[in-house]
Amino acid sequence: MSNTEKIGDSRMIETNQPDMHEKLVDIVHKHIAHPSRKPIQAHTQQAFDEINAIVLAFSGEVILDSCCGVGQSTRLLAKQNPDALVIGIDKSAHRINRNVDEVEHDDGQGRVENYHLIRADLNDFYRLVVTANWQISQHYILYPNPWPKAKHVQRRWHGSAVFPQIIAVGQEIILRSNWRLYLEEFQLAASIFSLQGDISAINDAEPLTPFEAKYQASGQQCWQLRIFK
Template sequence: MNNMPTGDSKAIITNQPGIHEKLNEVVEKHLSHPFKKPYQMHTEQAFNEVNQAVQAFLSENPQGEIILDACCGVGQSTRILAKKNPQALVIGVDKSAHRINRNVEGFEELEEQGNFHLVRADLNDFYRLVKAANWPVTKHYILYPNPWPKAKHLQRRWHGSAVFPQMTSIGQQLILRSNWRLYLEEFQQAAGLVNLRGNIEALPVDVKNALTPFEAKYQASQQVCYQLSLVR
């Protein structure tokens, strides 16, 4: 569907020998201290706009599904998920206006699908707004987030962030993918503290049908990509 990527992606290098020793301590701190940072105006405005579309969809489809595609980048995964789930409304969110507004070559026909929206927003705020609005999210995807592989950057990873309690309360199923297995192992351990359970599996190599450009590039570089699927 799209141009085949070149296999020039470098493997992740970390100074961590295993799961971060302070992971549980950091997660428990965030669980006991609610995240009360004021919302950024641009994210609150973007949420209000897309929430109108979500509420209109739910009004017409009371049993309709909402799928959240966090860190969606250029929105390739959002478009693919919309095509695979015509019964659902798929919301793709990324902090970069440049990525959100980029054309995705080879996916033009999916623009007519009509059951997805791309939103430029800060997920630290967007997650809290989704939680407050009680969207009926069935699947929540976090595909290839920035790994922040240095040990000192634990709190920049999603499972070490202050919004972790809210983000993990969204969706009946939470699905993460990464080419750094340790990231998923840490998230899996952190998720256990909020009663989410699941397994990590290696993904089959399928560059042509990769969900994201990063996934295609990693697989073309002979890197193994993994998926963590969590349920309550």
């Protein structure tokens, strides 16, 4: 069975998993009982040390944009929150070094400058953020790789070893996907930490990411999970 089915200009997710993964709760409990002890990669430690100095010197609201890709969402969030420090993280140097000119241009309000794009491995970066006790107001995870095959559940963020750290970051967590089941699983995993969230359909006039724009143009419904602490 293929993972995807062509619809318009984007692909509808196809999975061999009809409902939430039967082992998800056990997987989350395993990661709680046995925290990751993997050594932090040097490039991520260096990137964290550099941005940590900026965070410590900043007295306002801090927003984290995980898996930011080309950084369009980071720039848009910075534009929407001009008094905040917005930090976008992605593992790909190629993606974060690309320019998104339509967000960078001067629209009469001045250039968007209150953001930083960082190349780092989030599996390590999240652990460093928790150890440093960053006070994040909003934590965005927009359109993560869904890994739709059931056997790949531990590659999804809520099935990963770092999930206990992910769920600890941010007063509010905002997750978006075109696969509602992904959000339902994340919501279930969060409930193990006594956290509640709401899933709703999104129909934004201005998509936050290129993926979101592509899905909406192809007629796919996109969904959002908001978890409040």
